[in-house]
Amino acid sequence: MPGYKRALFLYNGNAGNDNMEQKLSQTLPVLAKDIKELIVLGTYSIEEAQEACLEYGEGIDLLVILGGDGTVHACINTISKLNRRPVIGILPGGTSNDFSRTLEMPQNLNQAAEALMNGREKPVDVGKLEECYFLNFWGIGLVTETSFNIDKDQKSRLGVLSYFISALKTINQADPFTFQMTIDGKVVEEEAIMVLVMNGKFLGTRQIPIESIDPGDGLLDVLVIKNSNLTLFKELMNLDQPWAETESFQELSYTRGEKIEVTTSPPQQVDMDGEINYETPSTIEVIPNHLTFLHA
Numbered sequence: 001m002p003g004y005k006r007a008l009f010l011y012n013g014n015a016g017n018d019n020m021e022q023k024l025s026q027t028l029p030v031l032a033k034d035i036k037e038l039i040v041l042g043t044y045s046i047e048e049a050q051e052a053c054l055e056y057g058e059g060i061d062l063l064v065i066l067g068g069d070g071t072v073h074a075c076i077n078t079i080s081k082l083n084r085r086p087v088i089g090i091l092p093g094g095t096s097n098d099f100s101r102t103l104e105m106p107q108n109l110n111q112a113a114e115a116l117m118n119g120r121e122k123p124v125d126v127g128k129l130e131e132c133y134f135l136n137f138w139g140i141g142l143v144t145e146t147s148f149n150i151d152k153d154q155k156s157r158l159g160v161l162s163y164f165i166s167a168l169k170t171i172n173q174a175d176p177f178t179f180q181m182t183i184d185g186k187v188v189e190e191e192a193i194m195v196l197v198m199n200g201k202f203l204g205t206r207q208i209p210i211e212s213i214d215p216g217d218g219l220l221d222v223l224v225i226k227n228s229n230l231t232l233f234k235e236l237m238n239l240d241q242p243w244a245e246t247e248s249f250q251e252l253s254y255t256r257g258e259k260i261e262v263t264t265s266p267p268q269q270v271d272m273d274g275e276i277n278y279e280t281p282s283t284i285e286v287i288p289n290h291l292t293f294l295h296a
Contacts, residue, residue, distance in 0.1 A: 004062040004087070006037045010052055010075065012067035012093060013042035023109055027066060027091055030113035035062070046074045053078035060086045062294075064116065066109075068094015069136065073273040080126055080133045080290060089116040089294040098202040099136045099273075102215060104296040115296040123289035124215045127199050129282055132272060135215070135291075136200035138284055140268035141177060142193050142225065143203070144276060176227070179264045179280075183222060183257035190253075194225040197260055197284055210254065218288035219256045226252060260284045 009031065013020065024040075032038050039056065043049040053063065053075050063086045065075050072090055079085050091112050092100040103122070106112045127134045137143075179195060181188045196203075198221040201213045213221050263281040270278040 004035050006060045007031070007035045007039070007062035007064060008052065008056045008060050008086075009038055009040045009064045009066065010049060010071075011040075011042050011065075012049070012071045013044045023066065023093060026110040027113040030110065030117060031064060034117050043071075046070070049074045050078045054082075057082045057086060058084040062087050062089060064089045064091060066091040066093045068092075069096055069098055069274050070094065072099060072135065073275055076126065076135055076291065077133050080128075080287075085291060087121055087292045087294060089119070091116070096202070096205045096274075098205065099200050101202040101205070101207075102136070102200040103293055106296065112296075116294050119294040119296050121292050122216060122295035124291050124293050125199055125218060125220075126287050126290045127197065127220055127272075128285050128287055129270070129272065129278060132277065133287075134199065134272040136198070136273045137203060137271075138197040138282070139271045140195050140262070140264065140280060143196060144269050144271040177264050177266060177268055179262060181222070181224075181263075182261040183255055184259055186257075188224075188253075190224065190226065192224050192226050195262065196223045196225075197221070198223065199286075212256075216289060218286060219258060220260060220284065220286045222255050222257060222260060224253045258286050 009028065011020070011024070028038075028040065039060075041052050043052055049071060057063070057079055063075065063079065065072055065088065071094065076088070079088065090097075090100040090103065090105060091109055092105060092107050093109070097105075097107060100112070101107070106115055124135070127138055129138060176191045176193050178191050179189070181195070196208075198208065198213055199215045201207055201210075201215075208223070210221060210223070261281070261283045268280045269276055270280065270282060272278070
């Protein structure tokens with residue numbers, strides 16, 4: 001790992017306050033051994049996290065984020081706009097920690113800290129919608145409804161399991177919508193219950209069964225789910241098999257592209273990395289190798 005002279009360690013002070021001291025004790029001593037100047041800062045809102053990234057971002061070599069996907073999303077939306085961007089390391093401190101899994105980070109915090117200090121730098125693409133950036137995914141339909149249906153008390157008690165309970169509740173209520181999607185000039189018009197534009201490999205801790213997904217290849221991966229039935233699950237299981245004839249699939253389609261334009265009827269709310277702030281129509285572009293992360 002390259003030597004870092006000045007680093008900011010940012011942690012979400014609202015996430016699991018009862019064991020934050022333990023989380024810090026598992027990680028800070030490991031990082032402090034190899035970093036000359038380590039600034040430690042707890043934030044208690046999305047705005048605080050973004051203000052810290054703006055204040056320190058161009059003056060540090062490394063940004064270490066201890067938090068979940070929401071904290072990471074907030075930080076990269078500030079860092080991505082800077083002229084000089086630090087290397088980023090993620091310590092999995094949330095419920096799903098999906099992008100940290102894409103980076104092959106251990107989910108044990110002490111092991112993750114060791115992996116960061118022994119890791120390698122990897123240039124990573126980011127997706128962009130208007131002035132907002134995403135690392136993991138842009139989604140409409142079922143994925144957004146699942147986020148809405150998560151019970152916050154249940155999430156704090158059950159963690160990852162709450163996502164699967166929400167998905168099971170939602171899948172039987174999924175309303176299809178029509179969409180027109182233009183991918184690098186090619187137009188597709190269909191009906192679906194979910195459209196995902198992916199940069200990461202994991203969703204709700206589960207790996208999406210597409211081996212070709214690579215957050216550093218300059219492309220976004222587009223998965224369309226047309227219906228939720230037994231055929232869909234069979235096709236998902238076979239999606240990445242060498243014998244699969246994906247052109248003949250009935251309930252899903254998969255492609256890749258650099259620029260994706262989506263219009264829907266009716267308009268759909270957009271989930272980006274778990275945050276719901278937009279609705280269709282959307283124009284999504286990839287910014288190749290825009291950020292650099294520490295990869296295990």
